[in-house]
Amino acid sequence: MSVEDWLLTGEERDNPHSVLSQRPWTTGNEVCPLIDGAAYFAELCIAVGRMRSGDVLMFTDWRGDPDERLDGPGSEVSRVFAQAASARALQAWHDGGRIGARPRGRLREYRLPKLSTWSRRTAPVSLRLLADPDGRPRHLRRTGGY
Incomplete structure (x- = not known):
């Protein structure tokens, strides 16, 4: 059975504003079923750390705190995701008076008031x-x- 039999094509999705319409699936992906729990969050932390430019992270329907750890000290959700989005460079640009070209990324680490x-x-x-x-x-x- 081919992938076209399982998944919708871009035309079938009928959403020209979605990135998925241009590339509704890719090949060569590793799929590993993980049940929500410690093993899942540890694997998520590793996978986010491996992300490169152009990769997409969709983390939805999560109910927790930004300081919740994925896998031990230093792996807080807010920190891991912010680092994946080049938060340090962006925060330094903001702290430095926004001089020069704006670094890539949109997320910055939230500082509690x-x-x-x-x-x-x-x-x-x-x-x-x-x-x-x-x-x-x-x-x-x-x-x-x-």
Whole structure:
């Protein structure tokens, strides 16, 4: 069975604005099934480190914190992805007054703002009372229902 039997061609996708319409699949890729967990995140960290110019990373539907580690110290999600996007050069350009040609890349490492003690203590309470990440109405939040 050929790849054309399994996947849509660019014309069949009918989306001229998508990069995938020009190249809906490639050959010679290594596919390895990994279940969500420690092995998956360790392999993801290695794969991101191997990325080169022109490679595409699509990391979707992830629910976690930017400081969550993929594989030990120094492998925080925000750091690994930012480094893959040439974040250091871009941040240095921004810090240096944006002089000269802008480096490639769009991501920069996020620096947490310094919050006062009062803000650190009251923000979680306000967030818990006013917002619900599940989008539940107030009466369901109070009862813990869905």
